Ligand code: C2O
């Protein structure tokens with residue numbers, strides 16, 4: 001029954017939100033875009049046609065694409081963008097994923113409106129490791145700008161400063177009752193008392209981590225990033241850009257209307273953020289007299305906007321299911337150790353003008369003090385065809401110099417990053433550990449770090465500087481959560497582990513788009529193994545050209 005070939009026509013469409021109308025880029029005119037449904041282990045095709053005015057690429061976030069980076073999507077990393085009028089038939093290879101993922105544009109900032117859900121069902125004859133829900137529903141959180149998103153990005157480039165913050169958050173494309181001109185469209189989930197619903201939560205926001213909750217209803221988290229977790233009951237969840245959460249909602253309250261809400265989790269001393277709240281409604285079927293109003297007493301309470309402990313106690317509660325049917329495989333002996341700082345920094349303003357970044361500089365961002373510059377042709381092709389001069393293989397496994405990373409009195413100009421296109425080359429099947437260390441440069445901020453082509457085990461995290469003697473003793477090697485995106489707490493660290501068993505060219509980046517645009521990314525090249533089934537599959541015939 002499942003469709004194995006989708007048509008994605010990327011084109012502009014007119015949408016009205018917050019009392020104003022604009023053209024946005026969409027897939028098939030839909031916003032949010034179409035949902036892809038598949039079964040565990042399926043291979044499907046998506047024909048992407050670019051009928052817009054700008055270059056585009058599409059990425060299947062969290063799909064591992066074994067041995068097949070060709071259709072992964074990030075522009076200038078695995079492919080040249082699809083030009084207006086062009087087309088690319090992308091093969092999506094599902095392997096171990098089961099649950100919720102999503103797809104989004106991966107060129108400039110077009111993912112602001114070009115995104116949709118991916119649902120991977122268990123194979124026929126197999127089941128969820130939890131009672132079968134009565135219904136399933138994607139809940140996609142997003143951000144809306146009244147301004148054209150290309151202008152938001154352009155202005156950020158031109159000024160060197162922060163981009164304008166969004167005007168609303170959205171649930172399934174709708175801002176909700178608390179915003180002007182929005183009540184009509186508010187997303188409603190109609191429920192029957194006594195039934196259970198599987199919410200497939202996705203954070204598609206551009207620049208912000210979110211808290212999410214439903215009034216008077218706990219959520220039972222059963223999966224994250226298309227992998228099962230031990231059931232975790234929680235009043236709220238923390239979800240970073242890129243992440244997905246599968247959570248059960250039991251309709252076990254008195255019939256009424258109840259708000260679901262999402263709001264920013266935002267740290268960083270002088271960081272402006274959108275402090276508005278998006279809402280949707282859980283509506284019980286049946287008759288009741290006194291429907292909820294939009295007074296604040298009817299909203300569920302969420303942690304305070306900068307409550308880092310609340311944000312990360314949720315991560316601390318997440319454990320892999322780690323049972324017989326869902327065994328885990330955490331690397332215990334590590335061959336490749338990488339310690340990388342992740343920093344927001346700044347460059348001097350080039351032509352002696354005043355830029356809008358800190359102290360008249362331009363914002364930059366870096367990993368191990370390298371601010372990544374996209375090549376002008378696709379890195380994967382350069383690797384495959386042995387073309388010289390496109391990238392270097394000198395991404396360091398240590399910062400260039402050590403300092404007290406999380407000292408809040410660090411001078412602004414402590415590190416001026418180097419611009420470069422440096423990758424790290426890994427042998428096939430090598431075991432890798434990455435310690436991601438946030439720094440207090442520019443005050444510090446949380447960074448949701450995403451790796452393409454892999455899931456990683458999150459074996460530890462903490463605040464402050466990583467302590468190489470003490471912190472590894474506390475690693476969870478028994479049932480750590482397996483994810484494709486992990487938030488590194490402000491002025492803190494995270495350790496992840498994976499086995500490099502997927503050959504290819506895979507991007508590692510912050511999923512806060514302004515940080516990625518400023519250069520917080522690098523690339524892993526995982527070499528082929530010796531056996532034929534350990535090597536890259538050949539490219540498709542219609543790879544776009546630069
Ligand atoms: Cu969700 Cu590199 O992307």
Ligand code: CU
Nearest residue numbers: 447510512515
């Ligand atoms: Cu970041």
